[in-house]
Amino acid sequence: RVVARYRRDPANMVQILREIQEVCDWISPEAIDRLQTTLGVPRTKIEGVAGFYSFFYTAPRGKYRVLFSDNITDRMLGNRALMERLCNSLWVERGKVSEDGLVSVGKTACTGMCDQGPALLVNNLAIAGLTAERIDRIAELICDKVPLGDWPAEFFKVQDNIRRVDILLSADFQPGAALLAARARAPDEGLMASNMRSWREGLPSGIGGPVAVLDEIKRANLRGRGGAGFITGLKWEACRNAPLKTGQRRIVVCNADEGEPGTFKDRVLLAKYADLVVEGMTVAAYAVGATQGFVYLRGEYRYLLDHLNAVLARRRREKLLGENILGIPGADFDIEIHVGAGAYVCGEESALIESLEGKRGTPRNRPPFPVTNGYLDQPTIVNNVETFAAAAMIALKGGDWYAGIGTKHSAGTKILSVSGDCERPGLYEYPFGVSVRHVLADCGAKDPQAVQVSGPSGICVAEAEFDRIIGFEDIPTAGAFTVFDKRRDMFEVARNYVHFFQHESCGFCTPCRVGTSLLKNLMDKLHYGAGSPYDFSEIEKLNQLLQSMSHCGLGHTACNPVLDTIAKFRPAYEKRMNQQDFTPAFDLDRALAAARQMTGRDDAAAHLSSEHGGAT
Template sequence: MSISSADSNFSNMTDLLRSIISRVYAESPHLLHVLYVLQRQFLHISDEAIREVAAHLDLPTSQVDAVVEFYSFFHKIPRGRYDILFSNCTSCGYLARGVDLMAMLGQQLGIVADNTRGDGLVSMGQTSCIGMCDHGAALLVNGMPIVSLNAAMIARIAALVEAETPLEDWPAGWFQVDDNIRVSGLLLKDDLSAGTGLRAMLTHGAADTLSEIIQSNLRGRGGAGFSTGMKWQLCREAQGAAHYVVCNADEGEPGTFKDRVLLHSYADSLFEGMTVCAFAVGAKQGYLYLRGEYRYLLPHLQSVLARRRELGLLGVDILGQPGFSFDIDIVVGAGAYICGEESALIESLEGKRGIPRVRPPFPVTHGYRGQPTVVNNVETFIAAAHIVLRGSAWFRAVGTEKSAGSKILSISGDFAAPGIYEYPFDVTIWQVLDDCGAKDAQAVQVGGPSGTLINSAEFDRRLGFDDLSTGGSLMIFSQARDLLAVIVNFAHFFAHESCGFCTPCRVGTVLLKNGLDKIAGGHGTRHDLDEMQRLATLVKCRSHCGLGQTAANPILDGLQRFPQAFEQRLVHRDFEPHFDLDAALEEARQISHRDDAAAHIE
């Protein structure tokens, strides 16, 4: 399998690897970018490639190896020339239209999920939510999103793959990703024209700009809600050789796609906000950490940055202000939800596995490369840019005292008009459901799988840091929806995305997944429900970071608010073994191509 196995090719391949690695690294000195190019070119990252990368970047081989194995979009075994990844999200996943589109494609291409076909033409698998939840079922082919999938498209995709049609010649409309802004509020009404916020900022000065952000009561839009002004001030006051501004555009929470829209249509406001922050904290360098699933937005974002440099809004002596220099690099992730956690994101920026750091110390004092670093969400920076231009009072006039301003929601699920809805904080779930036209909701998942699952008795609750906090995902489930299937989906998501650092999350999320599978498969007992409750509480209370601390929320909320969803699947005995004899024969059935009655044990 190794590309270097033939001795006659060895020096050629080594030379080729070396030339690619040094070219890419010179253009963009980030391990993830080097690995991405190698993955694209060779469809996998060979052991030899790992050694060459380590040598060129002066890293331990084990670190490069560890990174390759950590991120979902890097592979040590070759993928197909068409690498197809279906989203498995409840909103944009391959089951979203009620049929198994992945199985359908697999059948037509003669391929089993998570495999590469023998001829190397195509590989197929699933990946966590790709942020296309307002477009129905979606997939990534060689990193490019195709949205609004249906059975007819699956057949055409199979034919295009078999004919080895280049992606450029696939129907352009398939790749069309719309903004779907349904309700505009404070921030979405208009994009700031480039530079207006910065000019306002320069007339105020850094100290006044910072105090304006503090007075606005702006809180982080990622969900945790830390005071943005306080964060900037702590960073500004922290001693360090350099200060950094990092934008977290790794929106991996299933059901969230508002950053996709903001990056696509409001990038100027975002970069303006980052530049404001740089001025306030004294940073010279910023990074936009873009999730790998949104790589298709990279050319657009690069062009916005280039234009801003031409306009003197980035670079040296910005807007003629002596000494005010700042620029922004984009670093693209490679498929890891955990990198949305700010300290894991910083580790990833530094070319390591995305493992959350021990805190304290916090990034504001010890962030990127150990230096004071502000990490904020896309929406937070955009809000900051508006506040600098329009003032803190303008911002505080909307929302509540504790939850000032607006919240941009990505709403998806069982209703006709999924998309972006911006509301003042303090809006009720009822109001949202009414505007969405969601008539028969039985449940709403607020803040994505890591958030809160509420039932109809709680639809008068309000969005805000005091009550229902959300990073922006809102998933609506109708009466027809099988909620246990949703909770099972979320449990699989967390087990897949756990970084593996701490025991409660690494092992616990797998135990929760297995336990739920047992219940959903009709083998669960009352004892299993009690076990789920006990285990879920432990994972929630004892995990190292936010991923583990929230991974069990759907199960705990489900057991509390929708016990019938679990209970109706239980077998009425005290105990049922985990080991399922018939399921254990599945591998043997696949190998022997049998599925007849005699190949089963009932």
């Protein structure tokens, strides 16, 4: 039934596997056998896809699969102690399945609940605001085998925590308003209708209608809100001008895979402003001549799926989506939601497209770019959730209005996801140009020493730089704004981020796969007190390797948190440089410790180093 619902299309492989797991708790060899037959896809390919995503299980992981969020803010809020408490209550070892096969407890990178952590996922549904009492109740529910649907509803309640609003978060948006405004930009109804009819074929250059909308987006100087800041109007224009082969169409993709630790703004936009986002996608479809759209929703936001599907269904009934939009024959555009399965790298647009096509989320070689050769080789635009929300407001109020907000080089507003050491974590929307100091005052940060802006791949802003501004001309950001007060050890912050990159490296290219592991080992070595001054040059060498040889941005930026914190918090590293001589990051003696313990052979002769009295 699942396969039939997805039209027996291998491009829906990720969704099919997800639904199979939701029903069967894991993806069994029998399920893969049946998929091989019904989809006509080689078994190795299905296994390759299932093995790529961290939320898919090809071995039983229990009826209840608990994953604790392990972002730095969860750590600061005591997630490790809570995880131990749950493991102890359930008699299960971390990372393992309980002996009765009922439950597994592990950790995942970040669940996008940094404003209300600590958090966990149980069977991919988020529970935030964890306390010891809540953990004890969860343990009871699991032991009593209570179905998730009967767990207390308040456990699954996610707060929006909107703290400061501006043009997007205050938008009292009437569904359809932006589309009507776009329609009004056509010089006459006849031209509008002909433009809408030719939506399917993609439009040549013309006057009014889609071209006018595109001009407004360009005039607004809207830049992508996913972090890279590419000019949205140019991206849309390139897609619109890309030739279509027979049977092809143009595609609009909303990238709602916000996996950067510390970011959660898209979660709130989709929960509370879904009409604004979907309308922005529809405006984009109109401007570029697309007929098919996708929302790629990160797996951690699975709880939003029913809500989003309800919004899409209502919009179809209201003729704001689907066939004959606004009642105009030929104006067709519809949206499907694809749910991710726990792969940070899928936030990269070409990896996301691979995942949408039912494959492993490996970033593609570029060029060609998605605007000409995207989803199933068709012209495709991929934009961030916030970009589409802004596009809807631009269609409604015009490019000049939007360009007048913010700074000369950064038009409009930016929504910041504020978390960490502050009294009021949550969403803050500001016109671009706001200073870091201003945001810190608004969120009630006491005694801050640093802010990590834009997540691990972003910038660590130290106290002396708090007058720097949020904007493409100074500090560009996808939205994360994580505050660290003076109690925090910035070395450990960087180490957490390095572990994140090592875990999330997709393994496709050797420099990143190996380089992130070496970097992690190096930071762990410093953590254990075995660092020496030589390690600074080792880190620099690794950075050069990752920068020059990695295939995608993850590898390019993996050393950023370390280099930034070395430059700004060097004493945190120097106090760990206890050795005079260089010691390799891989400590064979330490690695053998567990085996020695298991075999009961931990005498001096079994050790490798001469200082232990053994052979070197």
